[in-house]
Amino acid sequence: MKKTATRLADGRELIYYDAHGDAVRDAVDQRPLDPITTRSGIRHDPLLGDDVAVASHRQGRTYHPPADECPLCPSRDGRHTEIPAADYDVAVFENRFPSLAGESGRCEVVCFTSDHDASFADLSLERAGLVLDVWADRTVALSRLPAVEQVFCFENRGREIGVTLGHPHGQIYGYPFVTPRTRRMLDSVAAHHERTGRNLFDDVVAGELADGERVVIDGEHWTAFVPYAAHWPYEVHLYPKRRVADLTELDDAARKEFPQVYLELLQRFDRIFGEGEPPTPYIAAWHQAPFTAVNRRDFALHLELFTIRRTSGKLKFLAGSESGMNVFINDVPPEAAAERLREVASK
Amino acid sequence: MKKTATRLADGRELIYYDAHGDAVRDAVDQRPLDPITTRSGIRHDPLLGDDVAVASHRQGRTYHPPADECPLCPSRDGRHTEIPAADYDVAVFENRFPSLAGESGRCEVVCFTSDHDASFADLSLERAGLVLDVWADRTVALSRLPAVEQVFCFENRGREIGVTLGHPHGQIYGYPFVTPRTRRMLDSVAAHHERTGRNLFDDVVAGELADGERVVIDGEHWTAFVPYAAHWPYEVHLYPKRRVADLTELDDAARKEFPQVYLELLQRFDRIFGEGEPPTPYIAAWHQAPFTAVNRRDFALHLELFTIRRTSGKLKFLAGSESGMNVFINDVPPEAAAERLREVASK
Numbered sequence: 001m002k003k004t005a006t007r008l009a010d011g012r013e014l015i016y017y018d019a020h021g022d023a024v025r026d027a028v029d030q031r032p033l034d035p036i037t038t039r040s041g042i043r044h045d046p047l048l049g050d051d052v053a054v055a056s057h058r059q060g061r062t063y064h065p066p067a068d069e070c071p072l073c074p075s076r077d078g079r080h081t082e083i084p085a086a087d088y089d090v091a092v093f094e095n096r097f098p099s100l101a102g103e104s105g106r107c108e109v110v111c112f113t114s115d116h117d118a119s120f121a122d123l124s125l126e127r128a129g130l131v132l133d134v135w136a137d138r139t140v141a142l143s144r145l146p147a148v149e150q151v152f153c154f155e156n157r158g159r160e161i162g163v164t165l166g167h168p169h170g171q172i173y174g175y176p177f178v179t180p181r182t183r184r185m186l187d188s189v190a191a192h193h194e195r196t197g198r199n200l201f202d203d204v205v206a207g208e209l210a211d212g213e214r215v216v217i218d219g220e221h222w223t224a225f226v227p228y229a230a231h232w233p234y235e236v237h238l239y240p241k242r243r244v245a246d247l248t249e250l251d252d253a254a255r256k257e258f259p260q261v262y263l264e265l266l267q268r269f270d271r272i273f274g275e276g277e278p279p280t281p282y283i284a285a286w287h288q289a290p291f292t293a294v295n296r297r298d299f300a301l302h303l304e305l306f307t308i309r310r311t312s313g314k315l316k317f318l319a320g321s322e323s324g325m326n327v328f329i330n331d332v333p334p335e336a337a338a339e340r341l342r343e344v345a346s347k
Numbered sequence: 348m349k350k351t352a353t354r355l356a357d358g359r360e361l362i363y364y365d366a367h368g369d370a371v372r373d374a375v376d377q378r379p380l381d382p383i384t385t386r387s388g389i390r391h392d393p394l395l396g397d398d399v400a401v402a403s404h405r406q407g408r409t410y411h412p413p414a415d416e417c418p419l420c421p422s423r424d425g426r427h428t429e430i431p432a433a434d435y436d437v438a439v440f441e442n443r444f445p446s447l448a449g450e451s452g453r454c455e456v457v458c459f460t461s462d463h464d465a466s467f468a469d470l471s472l473e474r475a476g477l478v479l480d481v482w483a484d485r486t487v488a489l490s491r492l493p494a495v496e497q498v499f500c501f502e503n504r505g506r507e508i509g510v511t512l513g514h515p516h517g518q519i520y521g522y523p524f525v526t527p528r529t530r531r532m533l534d535s536v537a538a539h540h541e542r543t544g545r546n547l548f549d550d551v552v553a554g555e556l557a558d559g560e561r562v563v564i565d566g567e568h569w570t571a572f573v574p575y576a577a578h579w580p581y582e583v584h585l586y587p588k589r590r591v592a593d594l595t596e597l598d599d600a601a602r603k604e605f606p607q608v609y610l611e612l613l614q615r616f617d618r619i620f621g622e623g624e625p626p627t628p629y630i631a632a633w634h635q636a637p638f639t640a641v642n643r644r645d646f647a648l649h650l651e652l653f654t655i656r657r658t659s660g661k662l663k664f665l666a667g668s669e670s671g672m673n674v675f676i677n678d679v680p681p682e683a684a685a686e687r688l689r690e691v692a693s694k
Contacts, residue, residue, distance in 0.1 A: 043576035043681075046539075046551060047532045052576045053668075053676045056683070063661070099668065099676040154667035162664025171667060179672035185394045192393075204393060229392035229399045285671030304671065314410070317509025318665055320501035320518060321400075321446065324632030324651065325526035329400045329446040334390075336403070 001133050008082065009033040012094035017134045019089050019126060027075065027084035036096060040104045042176065050180045055099045062097075063164045067116060072167035074114045088114050089127070090134050092172075099173070103147050106174035110134060110153075116167050119279065120155060121266035123168075128259035131170075135286065136247040138172050143291055148174035150182060150290040153247070158281025160315055161308060170284075178290040182299075185287070189298045201300035205239050214338040216268075221254040222261045226338040233316050233332040234272055234280075235306035236265060236341065243300045245289035250301070264346060265305060271344035273312045281315075282307045348480050355429065356380040359441035364481045366436050366473060374422065374431035383443060387451045389523065397527045402446045409444075410511045414463060419514035421461050435461050436474070437481050439519075446520070450494050453521035457481060457500075463514050466626065467502060468613035470515075475606035478517075482633065483594040485519050490638055495521035497529060497637040500594070505628025507662055508655060517631075525637040529646075532634070536645045548647035552586050561685040563615075568601040569608045573685040580663050580679040581619055581627075582653035583612060583688065590647045592636035597648070611693060612652060618691035620659045628662075629654045 004016040004025040010033035016025040040055040062071055071082045083091050091111045098107035112120055112131055123131070135153040142148045155170035156163050178186070192200035208214055208225040216236055217224040224238045238261065240254045250258075269280045283306055289299035310316045310331055321327045351363040351372040357380035363372040387402045409418055418429045430438050438458045445454035459467055459478055470478070482500040489498045502517035503510050525533070539547035555561055555572040563583055564571040571585045585608065587601045597605075616627045630653055636646035657663045657678055668674045 045574070045576035045578075046547060047535050048528070048576075049531055049535050050576075050673065050675075052578055053674065054576075054680055055676055055678055056680045152667070152672055154671055156666040162662070162666050173668060173672075173674075175672070175674065179674050181395070181671070181673040184396055188394050188396050200393060227392070229390035229395075229397075229401075231392075231399055283667055283670055285667060287671075306670075315509065318670075319503040319509050320499070320630055320632060321520060323630055323653075323665075324501055324528070324634075325499055325520075325522070326397065326528040327400065327520075327522065327526050328397075329402055331402055333401055333403045 001130060001137075003137070008084075008093060010035050010096075012036065012096065014083065014091065014093040016085065016088055017090040017092065017130060017137070019130050023089070025085055025088075027086065029080070029084045031080045036098075036101075040099060040101050042104050051177055053099045053104065055097075057097065064159075065165070067166070070116055070165065070167050072109070072111050072165060072169055073116050082109075083111065083114075090130055092134060092138060095171070100175065103176065105147050105176045106142055106145060106172075108138065108142075108172040108174075110138070110170045110172060112168045112170065118168050119157070119266075119270075120168055120170075120284075121263060121270060123259075123263065125259040125263065128263055129255065132247070132250075132255060132258050135172070136250070139247050139288065142172065142174040145174060147176045149177055149292060150175045150179060151246075151288055152179070153286040153288075155282075155284045157284070158279060160281040161283060163281075178293055182287065182290060182293075186290075186293055186295055186299065190295055193295075193298065199243070199298055199300075201239070201243060201298075201302075205300075213335050216338055216341045217261055217264065219257055219261050221257045224261065224265060226334045226341065228334060230306075230330055230332075230334040230337065231328040232306035232308065233310040233330065234269070234337045234341065235304065235334075238262070238265065238303040238305065239300060240302075245296055245299050246301050247286065247288060262303075267346060268341050268344045269305070269307060272307070272340055273309065277312055280307050280309055348477060348484075350484070355431075355440060357382050357443075359383065359443065361430065361438065361440040363432065363435055364437040364439065364477060364484070366477050370436070372432055372435075374433065376427070376431045378427045383445075383448075387446060387448050389451050398524055400446045400451065402444075404444065411506075412512070414513070417463055417512065417514050419456070419458050419512060419516055420463050429456075430458065437477055439481065439485060442518070447522065450523065452494050452523045453489055453492060453519075455485065455489075455519040455521075457485070457517045457519060459515045459517065465515050466504065466613075466617075467515055467517075467631075468610060468617060470606075470610065472606040472610065475610055476602065479594070479597075479602060479605050482519075483597070486594050486635065489519065489521040492521060494523045496524055496639060497522045497526060498593075498635055499526070500633040500635075502629075502631045504631075505626065507628040508630060510628075525640055529634065529637060529640075533637075533640055533642055533646065537642055540642075540645065546590070546645055546647075548586070548590060548645075548649075552647075560682050563685055563688045564608055564611065566604055566608050568604045571608065571612060573681045573688065575681060577653075577677055577679075577681040577684065578675040579653035579655065580657040580677065581616070581684045581688065582651065582681075585609070585612065585650040585652065586647060587649075592643055592646050593648050594633065594635060609650075614693060615688050615691045616652070616654060619654070619687055620656065624659055627654050627656055
């Protein structure tokens with residue numbers, strides 16, 4: 001992997017990650033961009049105890065541009081995009097409309113390929129492996145920023161989930177705090193250890209493997225299953241068999257097998273609802289240990305992949321119960337979801 | 348208020364609430380309905396510590412029926428609906444497709460009016476007052492069910508939020524546990540009391556009134572404001588000035604003023620985005636004290652009203668940050684939201 005760091009016209013960082021060492025990335029951003037003035041702030045909710053990022057400058061952000069105005073395509077034919085090069089493998093840059101910036105953290109965009117019409121599921125094994133290396137490298141880079149306590153690599157895919165740019169890309173958020181969801185997992189892990197002397201993540205994964213009914217893929221180095229109390233209609237959790245705290249600690253064997261397992265999962269997601277359905281909208285979320293949490297060594301890196309589509313043409317909405325009381329209603333039994341995800345395996 | 352309780356053909360309860368004592372509700376459900384076989388179950392998530400309702404029988408539920416097949420209209424002209432009477436004021440019945448049932452709790456549907464094309468905002472003051480009385484009465488009724496620990500009265504309005512029946516109606520969930528959101532509020536209240544000797548709800552409301560910048564309506568008996576750390580683009584919290592734990596404890600003065608304040612808020616919500624916009628989708632959620640929580644007396648009944656629309660034609664989606672990490676990004680500063688909600692006051 002070759003890494004070339006540069007700056008966009010408004011001072012934002014842009015980093016090219018190339019598979020081969022001979023790539024030359026010296027194109028200059030020719031756009032007359034004003035410097036970014038971020039007006040983000042973190043506000044604490046005294047009753048719920050969580051923090052909200054208030055980001056008032058984002059309302060004007062790019063919204064479903066036509067394909068020939070895509071800001072994530074390479075710059076070609078006189079058209080200038082966020083990526084000055086005429087081609088790229090993987091490119092990462094600071095979001096022009098960040099939810100978190102400066103002392104509030106950091107938001108980055110990760111372009112998985114220069115092919116506007118591809119999906120992550122279409123990537124080659126080599127490219128998917130490069131993206132994994134990029135996520136790990138960004139985790140290291142963001143860990144060095146004083147404002148960042150936790151790094152979240154994720155992909156939102158599909159209009160139904162609010163994605164406003166069709167070009168295959170993900171995002172990385174560097175939060176200035178431990179997120180509520182991670183805090184809850186760490187608390188559960190601490191309580192379980194106190195009670196049993198064992199690691200809760202290990203027990204959950206071992207329990208799923210022993211039961212087997214919700215296992216979707218049992219690889220050599222990775223395990224994918226629908227959790228017993230899945231919140232979403234189709235939801236898969238993917239764990240490396242050797243527990244590690246974050247992406248930077250994966251060993252070579254796990255890194256090598258990942259592309260195969262993950263691409264297979266994404267391809268199965270697109271087959272859940274049968275032929276002729278539009279691509280399945282999904283969120284793919286990497287859960288990593290925060291940097292300074294007391295029991296960070298007990299955290300288990302894993303990916304949570306889920307869709308908001310509950311059946312052909314129908315979405316799961318977060319309405320009264322979910323948004324008002326944080327109680328999820330799931331209309332697809334996890335065992336049925338797992339069975340479907342095994343049925344649609346690649347031949 | 349006159350209350351008439353009866354049963355539907357499959358044994359579900361139906362209760363008519365009439366404004367006037369002379370209403371006769373003796374129509375019989377003539378439909379050949381099979382008894383409901385609910386297959387709901389509560390599953391505990393060991394890592395997140397929350398409970399998910401898995402309800403596998405709901406996938407076939409009624410989905411955007413044409414207006415002349417609306418199951419919430421009165422039964423007329425030979426067409427049989429969920430409500431056998433030829434007219435009604437307010438009607439409550441057990442949901443045919445419950446997320447919670449039996450030992451898992453209870454789900455009810457509340458029809459606000461027999462007028463299919465109305466909205467809550469169109470109701471008369473008298474009818475809105477009757478609905479308030481119904482919510483309070485249902486809270487009492489559900490508190491008597493052994494399975495129910497907490498009663499949640501709410502309304503989802505608008506297709507964008509997943510509402511599948513256009514007829515004006517709300518729902519009531521009787522949860523078999525204290526919901527995670529309420530638990531968090533109770534914990535914050537306990538910690539604040541420990542630290543300061545004061546009630547956190549009282550301090551929050553007093554703080555908003557003293558500041559004033561986010562106050563939307565300051566009535567005689569109710570206060571409505573956009574909270575400092577609002578999670579949603581337009582979000583209003585409505586508190587009675589005399590703190591009470593739940594709807595059953597409101598005094599006459601507060602009950603009398605409520606319809607006026609609430610209808611005004613709903614009418615303003617429909618004006619946020621200007622003329623010619625479709626009605627604003629919203630969730631209106633009553634937060635009440637659970638029945639057996641240790642510090643239930645410290646809870647403050649309030650209503651949280653919010654929309655997922657962030658600007659004309661654009662929705663706020665709960666994507667990676669919200670659904671993956673439980674961190675909300677809000678693109679509308681709470682002070683701007685409050686200003687807009689004051690601007691669109693009825694003349």
